Amino acid sequence: MRSKKADRFKFTKDSQSYIISRSFLRNILSENTNIKPAEIKFSYTETGKPFIEYSKIHFNLSHSGDRCIIAVSLTAETGVDIEKVRDSEDWIKIAGRYFSETEIIYLKNFQGKELTDNFFRIWTLKEAFIKAIGEGLSFRLKDFSVTDRTGKIPVLSFNNASSHSEKNWSLQILENESGYVSSLAINSDNVNIIYKKFLP
Numbered sequence: 001m002r003s004k005k006a007d008r009f010k011f012t013k014d015s016q017s018y019i020i021s022r023s024f025l026r027n028i029l030s031e032n033t034n035i036k037p038a039e040i041k042f043s044y045t046e047t048g049k050p051f052i053e054y055s056k057i058h059f060n061l062s063h064s065g066d067r068c069i070i071a072v073s074l075t076a077e078t079g080v081d082i083e084k085v086r087d088s089e090d091w092i093k094i095a096g097r098y099f100s101e102t103e104i105i106y107l108k109n110f111q112g113k114e115l116t117d118n119f120f121r122i123w124t125l126k127e128a129f130i131k132a133i134g135e136g137l138s139f140r141l142k143d144f145s146v147t148d149r150t151g152k153i154p155v156l157s158f159n160n161a162s163s164h165s166e167k168n169w170s171l172q173i174l175e176n177e178s179g180y181v182s183s184l185a186i187n188s189d190n191v192n193i194i195y196k197k198f199l200p
Contacts, residue, residue, distance in 0.1 A: 047136030079132030
C-alpha cells in the first residue's frame with residue numbers, strides 16, 4: 001500500500017524513490033532488530049524524526065537524485081545526508097544565508113569545482129548533524145560550524161553554549177560516487193554503524 005507521504009511527492013520518480021528507500025530501510029532494520037520488515041512500526045518525535053518504540057536502535061535515511069544512503073547504529077544517535085552535486089548556483093550567496101561566518105570565510109578560498117565540492121561537503125555535514133540531534137529547524141545551521149579557519153574539515157564547534165557540545169560527536173565525509181556527496185554524524189567515538197547505498 002502506498003504511503004500518504006509518498007503520494008505528496010510531485011513527481012512519480014520521487015515517489016518511487018521514497019517507497020523503495022523506505023523498503024530498504026525496513027529490511028536493514030529487520031536484520032538488526034529481529035522484527036519482520038512489514039511489522040516494523042515507526043513513531044515520530046515532535047520534530048518529525050522517526051524511531052522504533054521499545055528499541056534502542058538508531059537510524060537515519062537520506063536520498064537525492066537516484067541515490068540513497070542509510071545509517072544504522074546500535075549504540076548512538078546518528079544522522080546522514082546525501083546530495084546530488086549541482087554547479088549552477090551562487091554558493092557563496094547561499095552560504096551567507098545558512099552557514100556560519102567561519103564556514104563562509106573557508107569557502108571564499110575556493111572557486112569553480114573546488115567551491116562547489118566544498119560547499120556540498122559542508123552542507124551534508126551540517127544536515128547530517130541536524131538530523132542526528134533531531135531538533136529540526138529549532139537548531140539553526142548558522143549556530144555551529146563543521147570547519148575552522150585553518151581549513152580543517154570536519155571540525156565541529158558551536159557558536160554559543162549548547163548541551164550538544166557536551167557529547168562526543170564524530171563527523172565524517174563518506175566515500176562518494178561521482179556526482180554525489182554524503183556525510184555522517186554520530187554521537188560516539190566508536191563508529192559502530194552500517195552504511196547502505198543503492199539505486200532506487
